[in-house]
Amino acid sequence: xxxxxxxxxxxxxxxxxxxxxxxxxxxxxxxxxxxxxxxxxxxxxxxxxxxxxxxxxxxxxxxxxxxxxxxxxxxxxxxxxxxxxxxxxxxxxxxxxxxxxxxxxxxxxxxxxxxxxxxxxxxxxxxxxxxxxxxxxxxxxxxxxxxxxxxxxxxxxxxxxxxxxxxxxxxxxxxxxxxxxxxxxxxxxxxxxxxxxxxxxxxxxxx
Amino acid sequence: xxxxxxxxxxxxxxxxxxxxxxxxxxxxxxxxxxxxxxxxxxxxxxxxxxxxxxxxxxxxxxxxxxxxxxxxxxxxxxxxxxxxxxxxxxxxxxxxxxxxxxxxxxxxxxxxxxxxxxxxxxxxxxxxxxxxxxxxxxxxxxxxxxxxxxxxxxxxxxxxxxxxxxxxxxxxxxxxxxxxxxxxxxxxxxxxxxxxxxxxxxxxxxxxxxxxxxxxxxxxxxxxxxxxxxxxxxxxxxxxxxxxxxxxxxxxxxxxxxxxxxxxxxxxxxxxxxxxxxxxxxxxxxxxxxxxxxxxxxxxxxxxxxxxxxxxxxxxxxxxxxxxxxxxxxxxxxxxxxxxxxxxxxxxxxxxxxxxxxxxxxxxxxxxxxxxxxxxxxxxxxxxxxxxxxxxxxxxxxxxxxxxxxxxxxxxxxxxxxxxxxxxxxxxxxxxxxxxxxxxxxxxxxxxxxxxxxxxxxxxxxxxxxxxxxxxxxxxxxxxxxxxxxxxxxxxxxxxxxxxxxxxxxxxxxxxxxxxxxxxxxxxxxxxxxxxxxxxxxxxxxxxxxxxxxxxxxxxxx
Numbered sequence: 154x155x156x157x158x159x160x161x162x163x164x165x166x167x168x169x170x171x172x173x174x175x176x177x178x179x180x181x182x183x184x185x186x187x188x189x190x191x192x193x194x195x196x197x198x199x200x201x202x203x204x205x206x207x208x209x210x211x212x213x214x215x216x217x218x219x220x221x222x223x224x225x226x227x228x229x230x231x232x233x234x235x236x237x238x239x240x241x242x243x244x245x246x247x248x249x250x251x252x253x254x255x256x257x258x259x260x261x262x263x264x265x266x267x268x269x270x271x272x273x274x275x276x277x278x279x280x281x282x283x284x285x286x287x288x289x290x291x292x293x294x295x296x297x298x299x300x301x302x303x304x305x306x307x308x309x310x311x312x313x314x315x316x317x318x319x320x321x322x323x324x325x326x327x328x329x330x331x332x333x334x335x336x337x338x339x340x341x342x343x344x345x346x347x348x349x350x351x352x353x354x355x356x357x358x359x360x
Numbered sequence: 361x362x363x364x365x366x367x368x369x370x371x372x373x374x375x376x377x378x379x380x381x382x383x384x385x386x387x388x389x390x391x392x393x394x395x396x397x398x399x400x401x402x403x404x405x406x407x408x409x410x411x412x413x414x415x416x417x418x419x420x421x422x423x424x425x426x427x428x429x430x431x432x433x434x435x436x437x438x439x440x441x442x443x444x445x446x447x448x449x450x451x452x453x454x455x456x457x458x459x460x461x462x463x464x465x466x467x468x469x470x471x472x473x474x475x476x477x478x479x480x481x482x483x484x485x486x487x488x489x490x491x492x493x494x495x496x497x498x499x500x501x502x503x504x505x506x507x508x509x510x511x512x513x514x515x516x517x518x519x520x521x522x523x524x525x526x527x528x529x530x531x532x533x534x535x536x537x538x539x540x541x542x543x544x545x546x547x548x549x550x551x552x553x554x555x556x557x558x559x560x561x562x563x564x565x566x567x568x569x570x571x572x573x574x575x576x577x578x579x580x581x582x583x584x585x586x587x588x589x590x591x592x593x594x595x596x597x598x599x600x601x602x603x604x605x606x607x608x609x610x611x612x613x614x615x616x617x618x619x620x621x622x623x624x625x626x627x628x629x630x631x632x633x634x635x636x637x638x639x640x641x642x643x644x645x646x647x648x649x650x651x652x653x654x655x656x657x658x659x660x661x662x663x664x665x666x667x668x669x670x671x672x673x674x675x676x677x678x679x680x681x682x683x684x685x686x687x688x689x690x691x692x693x694x695x696x697x698x699x700x701x702x703x704x705x706x707x708x709x710x711x712x713x714x715x716x717x718x719x720x721x722x723x724x725x726x727x728x729x730x731x732x733x734x735x736x737x738x739x740x741x742x743x744x745x746x747x748x749x750x751x752x753x754x755x756x757x758x759x760x761x762x763x764x765x766x767x768x769x770x771x772x773x774x775x776x777x778x779x780x781x782x783x784x785x786x787x788x789x790x791x792x793x794x795x796x797x798x799x800x801x802x803x804x805x806x807x808x809x810x811x812x813x814x815x816x817x818x819x820x821x822x823x824x825x826x827x828x829x830x831x832x833x834x835x836x837x838x839x840x841x842x843x844x845x846x847x848x849x850x851x852x853x854x855x856x857x858x859x860x861x862x863x864x865x866x867x868x869x870x871x872x873x874x875x876x877x878x879x880x881x882x883x884x885x886x887x888x889x890x891x892x893x894x895x896x897x898x899x900x901x902x903x904x905x906x907x908x909x910x911x912x913x914x915x916x917x918x
Contacts, residue, residue: 162422162429165527168410170433170499173534177498178491181539182581185546189556189580192547197556199574199604204567213564216574218553218603223568231568238682242598248573249481249561251598253679253707255835257813258667259916263710267673287675288682294601294689294707300682339370341609342685351567 204352215348220299222246223351230277233316234354235301235309235328237347238288239270242296253294267291278308300344303332317358327353361663368659368687371613372652375691378617379624386621387628387640393536394509394529395633406531417522420867423510426526427503427859431470434496438466441492442484451485452560464844469493471855472500472732474586474593474702474830475821475847477838481575481597486558493593494582498542501589502533504734507859508626509633511738514866515762516634519873523866537622538589545584545618552614553607556580579604587618590732592702592830600692600705601681609688612705616695623699623730624648626737634762638885643740645887646894650729654722655694661715662686666917670712679707690715697722700732702830709809709817709833713917716833717909720820723827724905725897726781732828738862740893744884745774745865747896751882751889760881763874773865780857781826782904784850788822789815789908791846798842806843808835816912821847826854 189197200218203211215221222245223234230236243250256263270290275282286304306328314321331350335341399407399414407414418426441448442457442465457465461478468475469492478484484493506529513523550556559576566572579595583605586592592599600606600615624647631640662676663686670676680689689706696703697719708719722729728739745761749771752759759766766774793799793815807814817833824831825847832838838847883889 159425162425163433165410165412166426166429166433169430169527169530170437170495172406172409173499174437174491174495177534177539178495181542182490182494182578185543185550185581186556186558186578188547189550193550196553197550197580198559199555199557199562199576200553200607201562201564201574213562214567215564215572216603218607219572219574220603221566221568221572222570225568226570234568246572248575250479251481251575251596251602252479253598253601253710253834255707255709255808255833256669256678257709257716257809257816257835257916258669258676258678258712259811259813260669260809263669263678264672267669267678271672285674287673287677290673291675291678291680293681294679294705295596295598295603295681297598297603298681298683299603302682335367336608336610339367340613341683341688344682348567355567 202348202352204355214352217346217349218299219248219297220246221348223347232312235306235313235347235350238298238301239290239292240296240298241292246297248297251295251297253296254292278312280308284308299346299348301347303343303345306331306345306350313354317354319357323357324354327357364663364687368691371687371691372655375613375617375620379620382621383625383628387625388632390537390625390629391632393532394524394629400535403531403535407527410527412525412527414525414528416525418525419521420510420523420863423523423526424860424863427507428856430499430503430530431856434470434499435466438469438492438496439463441488442466445485445488448485448487450487450558454483454485457483460841460844461839464848467848467851468830469496469591469593470500471828471851472504472589472591472700472735473825473828473851473855474591475825475832475851476593476830477844477847479597480595486577489582489595490578494585497582497585497589497591497593498534498538499530501538501585501591501733502530504732505533505537505622506530506734507862508734508737511741511862511866512630512633514869515764517870520870521867523863523870538585541588542581542584545588546580548614549580549583549611552611554580554583554611555604575604584618587615587701587703588622590619590623590699590701592696594703600703601707606705609683612684612688612692615703616691619695619699619701619703620730622733623736626734630737636762636885639762642885642890643737643744646890646897647728647730647736647740649890649894650725650897651694651698654698654718654729655691658694658715658718659687659690661712661718662690665712666714667712676712676715679710681706693719694722696831697829698727698729698731700727700735700828700830702824704831707834708820708831709835713913716816717913717917719831720816720823720909720913721901721905723823723829724785724901726778726901727827727829728897735828735858742774742777742862742865743897744893745770746778746900747889747893748882748884749774750896751892757880760875761884763877764869764872765875769868770865773861773868777858777861778900780861781854784826784854785819785822786908788826788846788850789819792818792842801840801842805840806837808837812912812915816916819908819912822850825850828855
């Protein structure tokens with residue numbers, strides 16, 4: 154076989170790859186970016202949400218899709234807020250370091266962490282450890298889970314009402330109206346968006 | 361568990377209806393794509409630009425040289441882009457990627473594996489994502505489809521020395537199949553909340569008084585081809601568990617459908633091209649049967665939630681998202697590992713011991729149910745050859761499949777094919793613990809979970825790499841010299857050796873004349889053969905991997 158016929162496919166491949174880079178690496182994503190920016194700007198930008206009192210300009214406080222910590226700088230739960238799930242993203246809900254814990258089911262560190270979280274949540278909410286739901290004591294896959302289960306949300310109602318000086322019934326009805334059903338009625342799980350509830354709670358307290 | 365099982369059934373039923381509705385038109389469209397003589401205007405322009413004659417038929421060796429050239433050039437370009445990242449525009453502040461990691465990542469995306477030894481948010485800027493990784497997502501998928509089509513032509517053609525033209529097949533796969541589907545899928549994903557922007561990280565002040573970085577990125581365009589091309593490399597570290605990649609349960613089901621749609625449609629294409637659709641339906645039935653069995657086992661094991669931590673927590677929710685829950689997580693895990701995608705919406709490392717073994721077994725099956733785009737079909741056809749051979753042994757006849765005699769050469773090529781990945785997986789895993797220096801490093805640096813679960817992490821890594829899957833027991837720290845090198849080699853050999861053997865097989869089949877079916881021919885479009893084929897797939901896998909599974913997940917879970 155001649156040298157040129159051995160090398161020829163490489164010349165073709167190089168040209169093909171450069172064309173592909175232009176068409177698939179540049180034109181295609183920029184086209185989608187452009188269409189998305191015009192047709193669905195909010196979603197394309199990350200479903201950002203704003204909050205703020207009526208007399209001040211609304212400020213962006215996060216994304217409805219990305220969970221947050223509602224703790225003080227030392228990681229202690231702020232009692233007036235609905236609490237998110239444990240997070241393994243950085244120091245917790247780090248948007249630049251999405252991650253699960255990746256701890257295996259028999260890992261002693263995970264068993265100890267679950268045990269400790271159960272005790273903490275039970276103490277914080279004044280309930281028996283047996284009433285603490287699974288999502289309250291396990292870290293999500295992304296570390297940015299924006300949701301908790303309805304059970305964990307309702308568990309937190311008495312404490313939030315007490316801390317904010319609001320009637321428990323009012324907080325409970327807010328919580329129940331915040332429960333999102335399964336997609337199309339049968340996909341995934343029922344859930345409560347933690348950030349959305351906490352924005353509503355702040356508005357409730359001001360109003 | 362009863363209600364959960366009902367929900368699991370409902371989502372599978374919807375998925376099945378969607379795939380059944382789509383696989384006919386898509387399968388027929390793909391058959392036309394690879395049999396028509398007509399070139400689109402844009403394709404003619406492309407052929408002139410890259411300098412190929414679209415009517416130039418190639419032998420299997422020439423076809424292979426084209427695949428090799430695309431692989432080598434692709435790896436070179438992606439490597440170069442990563443090494444020069446610091447001076448590229450839109451790098452979002454990321455420095456150049458280290459040589460070992462850059463090699464591993466380049467091989468990973470070019471081989472359709474998308475194993476990620478790095479954390480994307482901290483390593484890869486937008487330019488490398490787009491110009492490097494996204495491009496390979498398209499091209500590697502197109503190469504997989506092209507090789508499968510070449511094998512199908514091997515069965516369909518008589519006494520020719522040629523299999524078609526690799527440049528035409530790859531171009532058509534991108535222009536007529538992958539790109540149009542990706543555009544539609546990307547826009548639907550944005551409509552569902554997947555982000556698509558170039559804004560980098562935005563700092564926001566949270567309600568609690570802290571700050572949070574909200575990431576951005578051209579995610580939806582990447583996500584579409586990541587799934588359609590069974591690539592699987594996430595834009596973010598958490599892959600499709602990240603709410604910006606996969607915001608809701610209905611998007612999650614759509615993503616599962618995107619992973620499965622081309623692999624489940626290719627049997628129809630196969631049947632159409634060889635002129636006997638029943639053969640395609642038999643292959644499809646075996647793929648679907650294995651899929652359902654595997655999914656049922658995984659879902660049941662995770663709902664059962666055995667193990668110390670899941671029992672204490674009350675459910676196996678560690679590493680799973682609330683919006684998906686368990687059943688939408690296991691469906692994704694099954695689809696991600698029964699295809700060669702390797703995308704995840706939950707963390708397999710935290711699955712129950714026996715539940716976590718199922719994705720591993722899915723990959724060990726050789727990713728044939730339905731497998732990667734193209735690779736699933738050619739993997740299943742190779743197994744069909746082995747099954748026919750075994751059936752022939754039982755009754756003492758010369759085996760033939762689709763009118764082609766399976767002589768010593770064909771059987772040798774098929775047998776070598778099914779040996780490649782087990783050798784890579786078992787040798788890689790064994791060497792990780794047998795070389796004293798490597799073992800010390802693996803145990804001290806890489807393994808996240810002590811004890812037998814650590815062995816499972818390493819076994820999972822080599823299984824994933826050699827089968828070009830890309831999913832992980834992600835606790836494993838794979839950014840070490842040993843793993844970037846060994847997994848890189850496993851990915852490369854796990855991709856190219858099977859392709860070499862498949863193309864050689866295709867060439868050998870194409871050169872034969874067909875033999876007429878006689879009363880002694882084993883009918884290969886009946887349930888009996890479907891059972892034999894499924895049985896061969898399972899037995900070959902079980903015999904090969906049972907010992908090492910006994911040392912890892914079985915030891916932990918039983």
